Amino acid sequence: MVLPEMPADLLGGHCQALAAAATGRLPTRAALDACRADGTRAAERGVPLRTLVDGALAAAEGLPDVLPALRRAVSALMEGYELAQLAAIRGEETARREFVDDLLQGRAERLAERAEHFGLRLAESYVVAAARGLREGDQDRIERDLIARFGSHNVLVAVREGLLVCVVPATLPAAVGEFTHHVRARFPPGWRVGVGRAHRGPGGVVTSFREAAGALELADALRLDLDVVRAADLLVFPVLLRDRGAIEDLVTSVLSPLLRARGGHEPLVETLEAVFAAHGNQAAAARRLGISPRAVTYRLERIRRLTGFSPDDPTQRFTLETAVLGARLLDWPWDQS
Structure with a gap:
């Protein structure tokens, strides 16, 4: 007897297998395939697995000597059911990732309809974080945890x-922190996370993603010693780059004399970066560079003599720092030939 909760047409293959078993034969491959198809249809219709199994067992009541066949038939039913569930999950994951990919690219086709399916409220503001250093398998684990x-x-x-x-x-905002925590735990050394600003709507998601990716690029160009870089903290740099000619002229005018320094320009530029990062504290800059405070003082004096600019003077310090930042952004020095 089939339970009332079970649609009558869902156990046709199973009942055929049991009918054959009543004659003493085990189910054929075709009969088991029909059972698997029953299980698949049950999953697609949303019938609970427990109800399906109860119905399959009830169908065997009163039939003699069917236990071996019943075992195989129920196993096939459950296999079909589980495969259908797995296929549905994978289809949902694929659709979800396709939607996010379209969202990040600004492709608007059926975006609102699909967003509703995934619970995304497009009228709200969103923040995008982007992590560099991805390895195979990291995405699935981090996505599941989040x-x-x-x-x-x-x-x-x-x-x-x-x-x-x-x-x-x-x-x-806690979700960005949790994302960073999982990246730190799973990514290899050298990882970095860029975080865009909050923007509204689908276009805002694209903008925030571009800001996050741009923050990673700027952090690399500026050799920032930061694991997490926020676009909101780097807003001055796009402003600098809007007038590339002006910043190139500043870098050339201020830093070109360093190219004549014995030992090259790089130690002097690194010293300026360390002093600026330490807010003018030369002892802290020395620790950062792994040299003595006296060596830092000597290098700063060389910079003053060569360029005419001193980091001790507020106005000149701003000019020097802007020139050093511009040099890193534009990969100075350029070909002098």
């Missing part, structure tokens, strides 16, 4: 341009 904590409607994870990208609501 979704387990914050829910699938609050976290979107995808791989874009070689970066692991995480999109979260601006109202959930």
